[in-house]
Amino acid sequence: MSQEGRGKGSQSMRSAATVRRLLMYKQKPVRDKKGKLIKQDLQSKELPSTRIVPDRRWFGNTRVIGQKQLEEFREDMAQKSKDGYTVLIKQKKLPLSLLADPEKGRTRRVNLLGTSPFSETFSAGRRQKKPKLATDDLATMAARAAAHNEAYAEGVEAGAITDRDLVRQNDGVVDAAKGSLFEKGQSKRIWGELYKVVDSSDVIIQVLDARDPMGTRCHHLEYHLKKDAMKRHKHVILLLNKVDLVPAWVTKRWLHVLSREYPTLAFHASVTNPFGKGAVLSLLRQFSRLRMDKQNISVGFVGYPNVGKSSVINALRTKKVCVTAPIPGETKVWQYVNLTKRIFLIDCPGVVYHDTEDSDTDAVLKGVVRISALEDAWEHIPDVVARVKPDYLRRAYKVQSWESPEDFLQQVARLTGRLLKGGEPDLNTAAKMVLHDWQRGRIPYFAPPP
Numbered sequence: 001m002s003q004e005g006r007g008k009g010s011q012s013m014r015s016a017a018t019v020r021r022l023l024m025y026k027q028k029p030v031r032d033k034k035g036k037l038i039k040q041d042l043q044s045k046e047l048p049s050t051r052i053v054p055d056r057r058w059f060g061n062t063r064v065i066g067q068k069q070l071e072e073f074r075e076d077m078a079q080k081s082k083d084g085y086t087v088l089i090k091q092k093k094l095p096l097s098l099l100a101d102p103e104k105g106r107t108r109r110v111n112l113l114g115t116s117p118f119s120e121t122f123s124a125g126r127r128q129k130k131p132k133l134a135t136d137d138l139a140t141m142a143a144r145a146a147a148h149n150e151a152y153a154e155g156v157e158a159g160a161i162t163d164r165d166l167v168r169q170n171d172g173v174v175d176a177a178k179g180s181l182f183e184k185g186q187s188k189r190i191w192g193e194l195y196k197v198v199d200s201s202d203v204i205i206q207v208l209d210a211r212d213p214m215g216t217r218c219h220h221l222e223y224h225l226k227k228d229a230m231k232r233h234k235h236v237i238l239l240l241n242k243v244d245l246v247p248a249w250v251t252k253r254w255l256h257v258l259s260r261e262y263p264t265l266a267f268h269a270s271v272t273n274p275f276g277k278g279a280v281l282s283l284l285r286q287f288s289r290l291r292m293d294k295q296n297i298s299v300g301f302v303g304y305p306n307v308g309k310s311s312v313i314n315a316l317r318t319k320k321v322c323v324t325a326p327i328p329g330e331t332k333v334w335q336y337v338n339l340t341k342r343i344f345l346i347d348c349p350g351v352v353y354h355d356t357e358d359s360d361t362d363a364v365l366k367g368v369v370r371i372s373a374l375e376d377a378w379e380h381i382p383d384v385v386a387r388v389k390p391d392y393l394r395r396a397y398k399v400q401s402w403e404s405p406e407d408f409l410q411q412v413a414r415l416t417g418r419l420l421k422g423g424e425p426d427l428n429t430a431a432k433m434v435l436h437d438w439q440r441g442r443i444p445y446f447a448p449p450p
Contacts, residue, residue, distance in 0.1 A: 081232060084262040087290050088233060190349050193334050194302060197348040198225070201300030203235045203287050207307045210240045210266070212447040213254050215366055216304040220353040235287060238264040241308040243275065245441040253449035269311035277315060288342050296342045305350025306367035306439065313337055313345050322347050326440055327370055367439045377431035381405045384438055392444045396437065409434070 014022075030038045052058075065073075080086045088094075135141040198204060204225070209216040217238075225231050238258050243251045243266045251266050258264040263283070268275035284299060291297050301309040305328030313322050321337050323330055328350060337345040352368050361380045363369055365387075371377065382405040385393070393408070394400060398415060402408035406427070412418075412434065413425030420426050437443050 084236060087235065087287075089290055090293075190351055193349050194221075194351045197300040197302060197334050197346050198231065198234070200298055201234065201346060202291060202294070202297040203237065203284070203299045205237045205239050205299060205301050205312075207239045207241050207301055207303035207309045207312060209304070209307045209367070210243045210246050210251060210254065211441075211445060212366065213238075213240060213258065215362070215447065216307055218303065218351065218353055221302065221351075236262050237283065238262050239280070239312065240264065240266045241269055241312060242441065244268045245444070246446040250446050250449060257449055267312060267315075269308045269315045271314055271318060271320065274315040280316065284339070284343055288340075296344060298336075298344045298346055299339075300346040300348060302348050303350065304352060304366060304368065307350070309350070310347055313347055316345065327372075328367055364435065365438060371432050371435045371439065374428075374432065374435075376428070377435055378406075378409060378427045381409050381431050381434060384434060384443070388443055388445050396443055397434075 032038055081088075135144060198221070206218065206221070222236065225234055225236060238261075240251060240254060240258075255264050255266060265279050265283070266276050267280065284297075287299075288297055301312060303309055306326070310322035310324045310331055314320050314324060316339060317337065322335060331347055331349045333349065335347040337347065339345050350368075352363075361383045364371070364374070364380045365383065374380075385405045385408055397412050399408060399411045402411060409427050409430050410425045413427060413430035416430065416433065418426040418430045418433070434443075438445070
């Protein structure tokens with residue numbers, strides 16, 4: 001102990017470590033006569049070795065891949081990317097730009113002038129006797145083009161060829177009021193809302209009506225997700241809603257068919273008594289664990305109008321957080337809903353792809369159109385009578401027999417009191433009642449699975 005620096009009679013003593021530290025503060029670096037710094041204080045006098053250990057690995061390749069391994073990895077990656085059950089976890093650590101085949105999707109350009117110059121083909125000093133052309137004359141070329149056109153038309157008509165850019169001809173006559181009614185869900189604003197949801201979502205749940213899954217499925221959206229390279233990493237899930245309206249064997253068969261393409265779940269949207277809620281939450285938690293590199297994940301709900309997207313979100317939250325109604329077009333804009341700290345749900349307005357070959361009756365029976373706005377609702381009743389078994393109609397409306405759809409509608413109007421002046425049956429009002437029962441599931445119906 002040392003008493004240096006203490007007053008007379010001080011009882012506190014400095015330790016040896018404190019003394020050495022204070023001495024270190026007083027020391028100065030060593031310099032030569034010219035003032036050049038030789039070494040700092042407390043610096044080792046032994047210089048480290050500057051010789052590099054000879055090793056063959058210093059001159060070898062590091063983190064490289066050959067063309068053969070790259071081709072194998074590209075094939076494996078292409079096969080896995082088409083699988084809806086495979087998740088690519090660490091995307092940023094993969095050279096995705098190298099995995100894309102630059103020649104795929106475009107015709108390779110052949111240097112014809114380099115292999116067969118013009119002077120050697122058509123000049124007087126040509127080497128070959130005849131130029132290599134696909135056709136010899138104009139008539140043969142026209143016949144070949146006509147054959148290609150005919151084969152294309154037959155393929156489109158048979159369904160073997162799918163052309164999304166095909167312009168279909170019509171008679172050119174469109175009813176303005178009727179056209180605006182049946183174009184609901186096709187405006188640019190609605191499609192803008194859909195693309196906002198798609199761009200903001202990590203997982204996209206496409207809600208389908210279990211009564212007609214293929215009719216309420218948006219193939220255009222699936223094609224868009226597969227085609228766009230920036231959206232291929234988004235996971236697609238098919239959700240069969242309203243399974244309480246169809247038999248169990250129908251749900252089982254549709255699950256078996258749709259699961260070949262994407263993960264498919266059955267669901268019944270109910271706040272008090274839901275079905276399939278545990279399976280959906282478990283699947284979302286799995287996606288949340290797989291994407292630990294992100295702070296949170298967003299799940300977007302898309303689909304046709306009136307398939308129950310908002311009702312599914314309410315069932316997952318076990319309370320009413322989204323406005324719902326048994327009519328299409330209730331959701332106007334997209335809406336964020338917090339499910340957990342790491343999972344957000346996005347509600348989207350219903351969207352209808354306008355290039356489908358559905359008739360006006362198909363649009364009405366799919367729930368795209370508001371029944372209350374129909375002026376000629378009775379025109380759609382023949383399809384209802386043709387699709388539903390007669391026993392179900394007898395049980396629902398107490399009508400024993402009928403000769404035609406119009407006769408059935410007249411009996412329903414009289415039995416339910418839908419009459420005009422003079423006791424005439426109000427066919428339009430009765431037809432709206434039947435269509436409302438159809439949309440709300442009071443009339444049993446389902447599309448038979450394959």
